[in-house]
Amino acid sequence: MGNSSKDDSTTDGDTSSGDTPPSNPNLYAEGEKxxxxxxxxxxxxxxxxxxxxxxxxxxxxxxxxxNKNWDEWVGSERLMKHTEENVLKQQALDKKQGVDKNPKSGxxxxxxxxxxxxxxxxxxxxxxxxPKGKKRKxxxxxxxxxxxxxxxxxxxxxxxxxKQLVDDWEYxxxxxxxxxxxxxxxxxxxxxxxxxxxxxxxxxxxxxxVEVLKGIRCYFDKALPVMLLYKKERKQYQEAVKDDISxxxxxxxxxxxxxxxxxxxxxxxxxxxxxTLTCLQQQFIDxxxxxxxxxxxxxxxxYDGSKGVEGKGKD
Amino acid sequence: xxxxxxxxxxxxxxxSVHSPCKAPPSSASSLPKEQSQVELExxxxxxxxIYPPVKLQGIHRHFVLFGLMEFLRRSxxxxxxxxxxxxxxxxxxxxxxxxxxxxxxxxxxxxxxFCLPQSFxxxxxx
Numbered sequence: 082m083g084n085s086s087k088d089d090s091t092t093d094g095d096t097s098s099g100d101t102p103p104s105n106p107n108l109y110a111e112g113e114k115x116x117x118x119x120x121x122x123x124x125x126x127x128x129x130x131x132x133x134x135x136x137x138x139x140x141x142x143x144x145x146x147x148n149k150n151w152d153e154w155v156g157s158e159r160l161m162k163h164t165e166e167n168v169l170k171q172q173a174l175d176k177k178q179g180v181d182k183n184p185k186s187g188x189x190x191x192x193x194x195x196x197x198x199x200x201x202x203x204x205x206x207x208x209x210x211x212p213k214g215k216k217r218k219x220x221x222x223x224x225x226x227x228x229x230x231x232x233x234x235x236x237x238x239x240x241x242x243x244k245q246l247v248d249d250w251e252y253x254x255x256x257x258x259x260x261x262x263x264x265x266x267x268x269x270x271x272x273x274x275x276x277x278x279x280x281x282x283x284x285x286x287x288x289x290x291v292e293v294l295k296g297i298r299c300y301f302d303k304a305l306p307v308m309l310l311y312k313k314e315r316k317q318y319q320e321a322v323k324d325d326i327s328x329x330x331x332x333x334x335x336x337x338x339x340x341x342x343x344x345x346x347x348x349x350x351x352x353x354x355x356x357t358l359t360c361l362q363q364q365f366i367d368x369x370x371x372x373x374x375x376x377x378x379x380x381x382x383x384y385d386g387s388k389g390v391e392g393k394g395k396d
Numbered sequence: 397x398x399x400x401x402x403x404x405x406x407x408x409x410x411x412s413v414h415s416p417c418k419a420p421p422s423s424a425s426s427l428p429k430e431q432s433q434v435e436l437e438x439x440x441x442x443x444x445x446i447y448p449p450v451k452l453q454g455i456h457r458h459f460v461l462f463g464l465m466e467f468l469r470r471s472x473x474x475x476x477x478x479x480x481x482x483x484x485x486x487x488x489x490x491x492x493x494x495x496x497x498x499x500x501x502x503x504x505x506x507x508x509x510f511c512l513p514q515s516f517x518x519x520x521x522x
Contacts, residue, residue, distance in 0.1 A: 112506055112507070112508055114508070114511060127506070127508070129502075129506065149499060149502070165514065168514050243516055246512055246516055247512070247516055247517065250512045250516075287475070288465065288475070288476075288477045288478055289462055289465055289466065291478075292458050292459075292461055292462045292465065292478055293458065293459070293462055295458040296456075296457070296458030296459045296462065299455055299457065299458055300455060303455045303504060304455075306507070307503070307504055307506070307507050307508070308507075308508055308510060309510050310509070310510055311509055311510050312509050339510055342510075342512065342513065343510075347455075347456075347503070348459065350456060350499060350500075350503065351447075351451060351456045351459050351460060351463070352446055352447070353446075353459070353463050354446060354463070354466075354467070356466070356470065357462070357463050357466040357467070360466060361459070361462065
């Protein structure tokens, strides 16, 4: 990858005066969320790198929620802008293909693609997707021999919390409001309260539960600045999280909840066995239900109107 | 070499056993224990194929550890604490020397805005 881009840049640089630049513009930016055709379906993907080839731009995409072994270089013809209209197109295609529980079951049965044969992968994928009628029915036996690495954790977020997330979106992105920081209870408090609650209810706290909560906290601290903030919250983040304080002490339920939207994507980087994944799912649900139960204390009912209300709004 | 060792063992046994009617040779009593240790280590190595130790040194650490705990719990039908798993791992790896892999840097270097999936909005309307 590195080599080819180097070559391109030297030749392009030399010919800048003579040759006309490639007529095709760069349509997708690095980091842009897009929709990408892969085999018979359209998937959400992210452009990791954009590179100008001799004639056309090439994009290195990561399929959101899928193991990075599927990452690949594609041309612009495989990509679409992530617009509402195109999402509908994606959904329509899904319906046409017959949405079963694991739309990529063909993939998961397959082992990791050989990196050398990038181009072949897609064809192989198409092939393995085809035999639909042959569904293996011996449920436990068949699953075990091919440890499926591609299973995504499905996390069912309770509907009132979903609503909370939509409100959150509305406040921040539409009304220019922010969560006032530091929050109390903060995320550390919430997780601790959850442990106390479990201890009271069950008498003990199993080690695995503790480990999962540590995992959530660790994910949050690392993921917050990278993928859990709306653009309008960045400045506030820089002010509120000074070098050695952990975000879990500053932010609260509003932002913790956003992590659950991103969890499947993050966990896709870990190969987890199906049985363990089921346990994990249950634990996420337990925590979500606990948050739902305490919705009025863990979530703000009104956000701070920070921008554009400078002088007034002092109540 | 083997036969020599065996011979010496027998000799020792012969010397140490004062009353021949009781007490089996000491090695026999520790055998099941050793066996279970071997079994434990074998299972752990099996588990490490799924949960690579490198991942114990990054953001996924706790979920990988959780995976190992669950794997061993199912294999031996008993509870394993995180400390126990870490101690076991310590027999094979110096975990502190491990560095998080590139994959991790990849996630953490791609800053993007939080984006609520379309499905959240659709559901709300209906």
